[in-house]
Amino acid sequence: MKNNKNISGPSPVKPREIRSKIRTLIFALQIIVVAALLVVWLSSESIQKSKDLWVLFIYSFPSQFLIPIIPHEPVLFYFGKFYSPLTVALVDIAGTLLIEALNYSVFKYIIDTSFFQKMRQTKSAAKVVELFNRAPFVALLVAGLTPVPFYPFRFLVVMAHYPIWKYLLAIFLSRTPRFYVLALIGRAINIPDYLIIVIFIILIVSVNGPILRRFLKNRQGNKTHAS
Template structure:
């Protein structure tokens, strides 16, 4: 549903939407500046919480709708210095900020006619949305805690106009115990930093490697099918 193909469509729709509706830099720049200044001040006055503050900040882009960034290695790393409870609260805060940004930034794009017309009448969307609407809160909770990819459910929430406050509550209920679980594992296992960096890089590149493998497989199958259907008289000798 929300694989690389969809993400490219979302990107180009965002480009078209931005051309028709200029980005409100007068709101974005002050907000970004406020976040940056607040982060610097918090680190300055609370240096012992530096890694936790940076993790909270990092949790925002890792939970944006189409972000490929993994959050698990960062949680495990922070568990070396802070309690699982503090980490889970910090992660939930970053997740909620990301959810707010998703609704503010991507809702106009996903519901824009240039993109919505591509999926609105397709069977996969109708069936997925109908199933999701039977219990949207609990679908989000399950996806938030389990290894299931979260972005398809975020997409359905935005496309189905699920209320933001309910979405945020579902994220808190589902994501907070997930953060706590990873933080507790990190506290108990204490893996070396180099291993966490390696794990993060692998989690980052694996989706792209899988995409390349899938494209190669599809192309190979297409070539084989073409050869098989070519008449013998015109096949290369």
């Protein structure tokens, strides 16, 4: 008597697993594209000195992606010398809206990980979200219009499940006049290029300096603890 063996084929891939893989792929591609734009901009002197508006548009991506390492404002001073403030503001806000939609997508992927799900359930995170939800649109308008660091709000809108269309609307209404004013300053004062470079360097140091110090301090502490 022959034993019948059940030969089972490969188990079908679940739709949830497919969606997860697609999201991971999209997430990776988003990071790669923005990183590539940053490398191209930093490595090309001709692009850095270009007065073409497409450079302003593209620069919005590396300078406003997640927690940016390069400042955005000096470029508005620069282009304000060659174009009307309205033109500069409209071109820049177009790039900004695209990158902020990208930020929303990336942060949504990050926050769905188990680590951030646990962090999201802490009392401190719940308190911050609760405060934000009291007047989210106003908070975004103020943060977008003033020079306060904006990157925490990119994370906060996702934690609070704030609709992306409202988020982008707040970005448009707050950032457009801000960009206009910065371009107007660049046009009215005609800031020399060397001074724009100085401002650029100061902003890079002020933003990345504390992060670098904390990193070096933690690294030194780990070495001391290990020894």
